[in-house]
Amino acid sequence: MVSDIVENPSSLSPSPSPVATGAPRLLDLVRERLRLKHYSVRTEKAYLGWIRRYIIHHGRRHPANMGRREVEAFLTSLAVERDVSAATQGQALSAILFLYREVLEQPLPWLDEVTRAKRPARLPSVLLRAExxxxxxxADDPLNLIVSLLH
Structure with missing residues (x-):
């Protein structure tokens, strides 16, 4: 065993990083694909941020080694633990779908186990005719004319 190390000292070094081998990094690939598809700079920044948070959330594992369960767990944690809005969760989902579909070329099955963030209740802002x-x-005399015109 010691002779193997002496004869092959490279067996002690860790596997080379993508930078050392010249292979592009994942986020660089995402950025390149976003620009190729003419996404806006703001969308690029948002998608890269969500993909970075997704990777960090799962202990810096490569997304190619993750799948449906990890995506569902991340999106559910956004809604349950971080209490994000439905629009924010939707943006995170769009970023992750872009990563898997466009960059990794791995289709994701429908994500039906995700706890969705609640959309706020919209109350109508229309008054009834009688109201x-x-x-x-x-309203007093000068104000009732103004209120009538505004209505």
Whole structure:
């Protein structure tokens, strides 16, 4: 065993990094593909940020070695632990789908186990006809004309 190390000293060194071998890094590949498809600079920055957070969330594992479970776990953690909005979670999902579909060329099956962030309830901002009439009637003379015109 010691003779193997002496005869082959490279067996002690760790595997070469992508930089040392000249292979492009993953985020550089993502950036290149985003630019090739003419995505905006802001989208590029956002997607790279989400992909970086996804990788860090899973202990810096390469996304090619991860799949559906890891994507679902990350997106669910955004909604449950970080309490992000539905739009933010959707942007993270878009970034990860771009990574897998466009860069790694690995289709992801439908992600139905993801806990989705809740969308805020939208209340209508329209008054009923009777409410508008009461509002105008309650306003004094110079104001009721203004309120009528605004309505």
């Amino acid at each position: 508008v009439q009461r509002l105008i009637a309650a």
